[in-house]
Amino acid sequence: MRGATTTKWLVAATAIALAATACSTSSKSSDDKAASGGGSIAVQLGEPQHGLVGQNTAESEGNQVLYALFTGLVDYDRKTNAPRLQVAESIETTDSKVWTIKLKDGYTFHNGEKVTSKSFVDAWNWGANQDNAAEGMPFFDKIEGSDELAPGKDKKPTVKELKGLKVVDDKTFTVTLKAPFSQFKTMLGYSAFYPLPTAFFTDPKAFGDNPIGNGPFQMDGAWEHNKQIKIKRYDNYGGTKAKLQNVTFKIYDNLDTAYNDLRADNIQATNKLPISAMSSVASEFGDRYINKPESGVGYIGFPIAYNPAYAKPEIRKAISMAIDREQITKTIFAGTRVPASDFISPLINGYRKGACGDACKYDPAKAKDLFTQAGGLPNNTLELGYNADGGHKEWIEAVGNQLKKNLGVEVTFKPFEKFGKILDALQGKQYQGAFRMAWSMDYPSIENYLRPIFSKVAIESGSNYGGYVNDKFEDLLNQADQAKTEDEGIKLYQQADDVLIQDMPYIPVYTYQASAAYSKKIKNFDTDAQSRYNLAEVELAG
């Protein structure tokens, strides 16, 4: 690393100065392996937004901790992302509408309580009840009776339980959906579907700081807000037991700091790397640097619902073809993002590399022709909006420069403080320009990349921020939902994806790569499609 050599003399000077003042080292004992059988490590985390309750967690940091504390009915294979049975013994259906779930023996909560059908059903009923205002509430939408529990503004839920959930016995329950949904099983690994012990219901708020899960790790003291969350191995865990004895999630709000702490081996892993590290991390960490596909897709979106300037698909296609994705991902992102060639993430069963075809291929001459033929943009100006808090400025400006060069338009940029501000501006129809947008999956299904972003219902309650509507697309989605088998469903979803590729409501620009790095002190480290640490498998090295 260049910085390392140029600052070497400074280090030497400081070392001498410190030695002179006789400030000796306080060598902290870092050899914890012998001390506590299995060893202890610390890893990077951001402060979770809410109390640690699966039903109320819809963001990555809380999810990260919950993943270590809880085990759901299924989790996902890190290679294929297919659901693997965990607490569930079997999940079966004949019509994609009524699902029968059987549980394994042997899973207990950290306080000794057995994990039963009721642990799941009660938890889901709590999550689906609007009075609890749980972030994960939308996940229960598909279950029969969810409307009665969430009747909406100024109304009170009329019942306490989801009609579609039936406890058969301690180890069996059934789920009835409003309509057949072939991908339901893939949803079940999400934190909203985790079980809860009865202790939760007496004081949900206190539980949030001191959750009792059924996972490989249990809390080791309460959550120390903005500082750390300590967990320790749960020895009566029903699945494969964790190797490490203790893990500390050290809370950061600056990735540069976390990265420097990793370099100094003060923490042993981070699943997010700062921009400043991108160019040097590969050489510094070698095979302890992980760079592999993650679930996110980055788009450029348009307010097609109310700005006629972007109404023509040709204009959007021309813009797409004028973007040199290869160069942007290589230069700006140093390979930590990959050019997108489909609306779906490469991780997902049903992804087709190159599905987007010519529309996502860089061809400035064709782009310019198409752009001119379609009549160009009013005032020959294009505005690109982005949220300034997420490190998007560089790539958005690079896109802007390319559009300017290749299409001859004037490009202006509009930073918003937070992504929420872009949404406010789109909702109020105040913002006329194009905007950046990204999607990362809630559950590893191709459906999750289509309906929540491009369907009609998602305009009001989902993430269809551009207001795209296409009846053919809606039809195909519905057919796919009702497919009898998963494979048949996927084929139909792919046809829906083809409609998007024709229309280009958003432009897929890149897909995200999970970039993580870890210290020499540990081995068997990996992250999953949601960039979560596989803490249960990590071991101390050597």
Add this chain to the structure above:
Amino acid sequence: MSDTITKDASAPAGDNTPKTEPAKNQKPERVASLWSDAVRDLRRNPLFIIGGVLVLALIVISIVPGWFTDGSPFANGACDLSHSLERPSAEHWFGYDVQGCDNYTRTIWGARNSIIVGILTTTLVTVVGSLLGLLAGWKGGVIDSILSRFTEIFFSIPTLLGGMLIMSMLGKGNAYTVSLVMAVLGWPQIYRIMRASVLANKNNDYVMAARALGAGAGRITFRHILPNAIAPVIVVAAISLGVYIGAESALSYLGIGVQSPEISWGLMISDAQVRFLAAPHVLLFPAAVLSVTVLAFIMLGDAVRDALDPKLR
């Protein structure tokens, strides 16, 4: 007296040599006032000459950046990602930034916004803060209490919040809006310092003497108090000028400041900071130019202060 009062504004700012012209026309037999003395002093001071030449050069660059560069940074194809972060070379003295734009061209063209932000904000803050500080320090009592408590609230308003609020009223940001935001939130500092200076000076013998001789409040304030009290204000203002130029970029993230594709040094520096270790040159060149600018104003400030100090006569 009134004519000398109107002239005073030009002297401390000292950014503009033509404004010293009136001094030349004064007849030698006329008893020179403090302020015209100061102007004469200034023109002999090498600090003032060097600082003045530098500032003049910066102003020329701001007005006609095209004289100093081959192309415009706004030209089609001025930036090419394939040159991203290239190091300085014989053809490209300052190297390239992350977007593959020529760093030198951008530094030159960024001068205008930065100089506007620096001078405008500093002027607004200094004028408003000094006048209110003079008023509070000189009058004391209720006026002082009201103004002082007011500044305590202003001090406590987070810059972010104030910025967002003013932004939501103004719409799109540019060099002028950001100056306004920083001035609105920045004047209490000068106010406090000016007030303290006045408090420290108003009990001096010469002020007492002037009062006893029946001098009016205006005369005492501007002829006796202000010249004696202004030194710390000038020091703070000269440093703040640089700070404002740099801080502008922080607000541009909120859509308040100069917006890309427009250029400013503050934006260049802040954009380059995350890649500082990989490509320090992208940050260091605009930072160096900013340093020179601040240096020029510090020199001017020192010269003006010396010229105004009655003790040096």
Add this chain to the structure above:
Amino acid sequence: MGRYVIRRLIQAIPVLIGATLLIYALVHYLPGDPVQALAGEKRADPIVAEMIRQRYHLNDPFIVQYWNYISGVFQGDLGESLQGRAVSDLIGDAFPYTVNLALVAFVIEAVVGVAAGVMAALRKGKFLDQLILISTLLVISIPVFVTGFILQLVLGVQLKNDYGIDFFSVSFNEDDGLRAYLLPAFVLASLSLAYVARLTRTSLMETMRADYVRTAVAKGLKRRRVIGRHALRNALIPIVTFLGADLGGLMGGAVITEKIFNIHGIGGLLAQAVYQKQGTIIVGVVTLLVMIYLVTTLLVDMLYAVLDPRIRYE
């Protein structure tokens, strides 16, 4: 003097009420939806969002919300954040770090700044004077983020990895006590340090030219004594003013320093609350800052009278 202090303290009451009302109003009328701000890039579910708004009475008219808030405050309840944490806890967690950091930074800027300024004034144009000038320019033009990051890399990472000296930890470590604050406080103080040094230099040079100082020197008093006893004392007034006004700034505005060194203090809390438009947190923190400013300006005003006996408050 006693009556003056009492009068100032009484004035604090309307100031505090005015400030809370003003800030509450500013936040309220700022465009943007705090509930969506929490949800990140995915749209908050409309029903969930509505329930959160109802729970925190965000749909009530402004004056009702303010009344609820202020009557809560009088009962010792500063309200709750939208994530369900008590604002008093949030502030209580963050404030001790902020106070420590600000005080260490304050001592650094006051001691080092004044000392550097005095030396520069005494040896005008010499090496140290130039060094201070150059450091000033550096501090102004290189962002804190860069200096902080490089110091952290050099002192926190490389010193430990290459030389085995684990003295400065990369991120803030409470167990290190005062030592943990040194580096962040230095970074935080650097800009103010430049102001203080240059103010001292100028102020001292001015007072040294004053008649009474010249007289004292002419009388044959030792130079050091003249400077210490007479010149510096008078020159301190603008410096004390600057320092007093700066203390509050160090507490509320240390956002970047806190971020670099992972100190979860008031600055970061406030900045995040502003981004998320969380009124209760903002008002709580700003009120605290107003109180700090009220106290520091009072102390500064009283110090004037000590430094210059001619200044009197009737």
